[in-house]
Amino acid sequence: MTSSQLIPLFPLGLVLYPNELLPLHIFEQRYRDLVRDCLKAESAFGIVLFQEGKMSRIGCTARIREVVRRYEDGRMDIVVAGEGRFRVLDINRQRSYLQADAEPVVERTPPEDLPGRERVITQHIKLLELAGRTPSPSVYQNRAELSFFIALNAGLSLDQKQVMLELGDEEARIAFLIKHMSEFIPRVEEAETLRRKISSNGHFPDFPPDA
Known part of the structure; x- marks a missing residue:
């Protein structure tokens, strides 16, 4: 179009x-x-x-x-x-x-040295590793719209996905993803820690407790 x-x-x-x-x-x-x-x-x-x-x-x-x-x-x-x-x-x-x-929707041209590019890639790799996946850094190379690629597997809500779609340029979308994953990854880590404790013997008393 x-x-x-x-x-x-x-x-x-x-x-x-x-x-x-x-x-x-x-x-x-x-x-x-x-x-x-x-x-x-x-x-x-x-x-x-x-x-x-x-x-x-x-x-x-x-x-x-x-x-x-x-x-x-x-x-x-x-x-x-x-x-x-x-x-x-x-x-x-x-x-x-x-x-x-x-x-x-006209895309604003991003700067050649896109701020946050390496940080958002590092964050995304960490998030996928927490989910049991081991992505290669090479999958992020030569992608004109890296933000949309990352957003496919970044734990975004439906509303957040729509916000991403409406942002006017790649720099703004990457900044949005960095902020999101900075908040989301610690929650995933906390949930994973709790899961491991629950599945490990001896960390929690029997539940429900005896009456």
């Missing part, structure tokens, strides 16, 4: 990021229509967060990468890839599915 245009809209209870792969099971007729039209036109559609009866105004366009399975009753399993962010200007209800007059 390079200018304001009309795009199909798929409100969901999730946040999609650029370059993220997302499997979807399509069962409602209106969204079967949406997928059919996008496949025919080889076009993208927009995914926006919908929760508690409210739809966010900033979303991410998605392009269908693969139709994994078509069911006899018309349902489909597909995989989409996030592309670029957009802002909803107006809603159009002329088709079975929603459409939006939307414009691209």
